[in-house]
Amino acid sequence: MPRNFLRISDIDKEDFEHLFRRSAELKAAKKAARTTPTLAGKSIALIFEKLSTRTRVSFEVAINDLGANALYLNPNDLQLGRGETVEDTAKVLSSYLDGVILRLFEQEKLEEFAKHSTIPVINALTDIGHPTQIVADLFTIKERGLDVGDMKLAFIGDGNNVANSFIGAAAILGFKLAIATPRGYEPDFSSLGVSGEGVEVTNDPDEAVSGADVIYTDVWVSMGQEEGTDKRMKMFKPYQVNAGLLAKASKDALVMHCLPAHRGEEITAEVADGPRSIIFDQAENKLHAGKAILEMFMKD
């Protein structure tokens, strides 16, 4: 049975520690232009139903840097796009490839693919989770000298896929997590299969950022949610990460965003591009953490 990375709960604390260590090594190796081709000879496909800049490009470069061959497959160019089953696709691709990275709408479809696949499957974002993002983000926080077992992260905005993966990570690593969302946009703990015990869920952003070491936000309208845009814009307005909100957090609080950002909506330009923002470190670290993840799940 291959080892898959479908949810954050597929890794444990030791795995996290290994991934942080290895991400740092791979980052240093990249800077020194001496990355070892640890996945030489392998072929790894990326199948993305949703748009992507960071995840797609960083994984493609990571695969190439590690000596493997990357294949980007638009699902509409595959027979999958005209009705071939996920099961048959997974079986056939397993006979050609050594691993697959999937960005799909439905988590169930991802699970179905993994069920019939004999090669490792990595979740590159679904409607309910973004586990590889959270590995890169926590590595970025650690790089800044914070203890990911003993810090407070305030997530402000939509209790959706990115927030969900932080819930999973907090349960494993033990950091304090406060999530502030408008009423009706709280995380759905039942779909995550976790109790959420220890996670502070509030509708008050000021309360969430109080004492926070990290303030994190994400778009108000995720891919696939465009129909509800007008309502979301009104509901989320008080949840903007701006200078006023930052003033209520600890003086050194870092600001994070998985990107893409909509300046003027979930975050102001002043904050996104200000001195406390580490959004581009996060984006860069997707490359280094992505390599550590590929090695963990796809190396022999």
Ligand code: CP
């Ligand atoms: N953060 C992130 O996953 O970005 P992309 O949608 O550009 O991959």
Ligand code: NVA
């Ligand atoms: N929540 C966002 C994350 C994008 C990386 C989305 O699903 O569109």
